[in-house]
Amino acid sequence: MKKLIIIPAYNEQENIVNTIENIKKQAPEFDYVIINDCSTDSTKEICQEKKYNMINLPINLGIGGAVQTGYKYAERNHYNMAVQVDGDGQHDPAFLNVMAQKLEEENLDMVIGSRFIEREGFQSSTVRRIGIVYFTHLIKLLTGYVITDPTSGLRMCGESVIQQFAKEYPNDYPEPESIVKILKAKKKVKEIPVVMKERQGGTSSISPIKSIYYMIKVTLAIIIEKIRRRSES
Amino acid sequence: MMTLKLQIIIGVAIVIALIIIITMVRNKQLELKYALTWMGAGIAILLIDCFPQLMDQLSETMGIASPVNMLFFMGFIFALIIIFVLTIVVSRLSVRVKELAQEIALYEKNEKSE
Numbered sequence: 319m320k321k322l323i324i325i326p327a328y329n330e331q332e333n334i335v336n337t338i339e340n341i342k343k344q345a346p347e348f349d350y351v352i353i354n355d356c357s358t359d360s361t362k363e364i365c366q367e368k369k370y371n372m373i374n375l376p377i378n379l380g381i382g383g384a385v386q387t388g389y390k391y392a393e394r395n396h397y398n399m400a401v402q403v404d405g406d407g408q409h410d411p412a413f414l415n416v417m418a419q420k421l422e423e424e425n426l427d428m429v430i431g432s433r434f435i436e437r438e439g440f441q442s443s444t445v446r447r448i449g450i451v452y453f454t455h456l457i458k459l460l461t462g463y464v465i466t467d468p469t470s471g472l473r474m475c476g477e478s479v480i481q482q483f484a485k486e487y488p489n490d491y492p493e494p495e496s497i498v499k500i501l502k503a504k505k506k507v508k509e510i511p512v513v514m515k516e517r518q519g520g521t522s523s524i525s526p527i528k529s530i531y532y533m534i535k536v537t538l539a540i541i542i543e544k545i546r547r548r549s550e551s
Numbered sequence: 552m553m554t555l556k557l558q559i560i561i562g563v564a565i566v567i568a569l570i571i572i573i574t575m576v577r578n579k580q581l582e583l584k585y586a587l588t589w590m591g592a593g594i595a596i597l598l599i600d601c602f603p604q605l606m607d608q609l610s611e612t613m614g615i616a617s618p619v620n621m622l623f624f625m626g627f628i629f630a631l632i633i634i635f636v637l638t639i640v641v642s643r644l645s646v647r648v649k650e651l652a653q654e655i656a657l658y659e660k661n662e663k664s665e
Contacts, residue, residue: 375652379652387653390653390657394657
């Protein structure tokens with residue numbers, strides 16, 4: 319079983335070392351790769367100095383393009399599982415083994431780490447919670463499945479989903495949209511409860527001003543994904 | 552009817568525009584593929600400008616009082632089409648750029664590890 323952790327990082331100089339050291343300590347059986355999305359701070363230099371396994375994008379692609387690079391890397395190096403862990407230290411690597419076990423034992427295609435099953439740890443702000451609940455309902459309406467945390471970045475997938483994501487992955491705000499894509503392709507998706515921390519430093523990619531755009535864009539993307547013809551994959 | 556004055560102004564403008572387009576293609580600042588639509592449009596407008604009676608019939612059937620307005624209307628529609636086609640081209644280009652960037656990054660990674 320080859321298992322890969324994909325860590326998209328854009329200007330994460332304050333968090334990246336902690337994130338990687340945590341992973342090495344708590345999930346040693348996983349390989350990891352940092353996707354440096356053309357950071358303008360010293361993320362790249364820090365990772366080079368520490369000799370971390372890193373892929374450097376020559377131009378800034380945004381979260382979707384960066385994560386997809388990770389899936390392409392996973393596909394070409396024949397990994398059986400790949401999990402996305404954000405570079406900002408929100409995701410606790412301690413949950414990775416539980417997720418991998420669940421994926422393997424229940425023969426699933428994707429396991430999502432959800433903050434809202436046991437409601438422990440950082441629960442996000444009220445406004446964001448409203449947005450997340452809205453997406454949960456929208457996805458339920460369109461696909462019939464309940465995903466309690468559709469914006470969770472902590473997601474582990476098996477080979478078939480790795481291949482699908484390597485071929486096709488949304489550009490920005492990819493999480494809810496790609497879940498609909500996966501559900502539509504009749505993949506087996508389950509959630510397990512996880513605890514997330516508040517981000518350790520730096521700033522989130524979604525500012526309050528962008529959140530309206532985020533809601534509209536993702537809503538449209540989900541609906542279009544639903545009515546889109548099944549892709550060749 | 553169009554006045555002779557307007558006909559001359561439009562005609563001169565179109566001819567200048569066509570010359571600029573052809574010069575740019577010659578200097579390779581503009582792809583011939585994309586210049587063709589512009590040249591086609593320019594020639595079409597030039598024809599209409601020289602033979603305004605072509606427009607009279609058309610504007611009458613469409614219920615547009617003045618043939619000049621018909622000319623502007625067609626120009627506007629044409630401009631919209633070109634802008635829309637450009638949006639399609641940009642979408643396609645952005646996908647290609649993304650894929651190229653990813654390939655370069657993965658390739659560079661491979662080179663280093665070997």
